[in-house]
Amino acid sequence: MARFSPLEWPVIRQLRSSDASGRGESVVSQKTRDTTSRTATADKVVQSVCPYCAVGCGQKVFVKDDKVIQIEGDPDSPISRGRLCPKGAASEQLVNANGRITDVLYRAPRAKDWQKLDLPTAIDMVADRFIEARRKHWEDFDDKGHPLRRTMGIASLGGATIDNEENYLAKKLYTAAGAIQIENQARI
Structure with a gap:
């Protein structure tokens, strides 16, 4: 020194x-x-949307060595104009939390323990169950012969952490599948 x-x-x-x-x-x-600031040493900056509520505030995610080092408001976002609420400003802690579960976990019916699954297997399980529920509970016509073309075996309860575009696509998917019980947590 x-x-x-x-x-x-x-x-x-x-x-x-x-x-x-x-x-x-x-x-x-x-x-x-x-x-120097953490953002000055970042390898790249990725634009994203805050995951917490349905407002859809823009975020700039600063990445160094394939790890998120800082998240700030995106001044180019017409929604938030560079501002984030306290939860949005702390979303870097959500990404880098020590206790964050990054594996797909599955607990079979009446089982005590969870087991890890690879993502393709988990997606196939969900798709198979979705198709089976639709097929098993499909209703073409009611008792009087009126067309229904619906299933009562599928319902959707969306969360407020997805933005309007994602909600729109989810609604289109479930409607195309014949589901009529489609709701969002933000409206309840």
């Missing part, structure tokens, strides 16, 4: 410079000059 010189005291630097008020460069330490 370099020896400290009294010439580096802020008041001495202030008197030696043209910074008479002591609010400029004379009061900035070398440590402060050497400090």
Whole structure:
């Protein structure tokens, strides 16, 4: 470590410079000059949408070595104009939490323990059950012969963490599948 010189005291630097008020460069330490922000060291910046509510605030996700290091509001977003609520501003902690589960877990009926599944297997299980429920509970006509073309075996309860476009696509999917019980948590 370099020896400290009294010439580096802020008041001495202030008197030696043209910074008479002591609010400029004379009061900035070398440590402060050497400090850089986390965002300056990022490898890339990815645009995203906040996952917490249905507002859809824009986020800039700063990534270094394939790890999220900072999340800030996106000033180019017409919705949030660079601002985030406290939950949105803390979403980096959601991504990097030590307790975050990143595996697909499945508990068979009446089983005590969870088992890990690979993603393709889990998706196939969901798709097979969806198709089977639709087939098993399909209603073409009612008792009087009126066309129904619906299933009572599928229902959807969406969450408020997806934006309008995703809700629109979910509604289209379930309607095309014949489901009529389609609801969203944000309306309840």
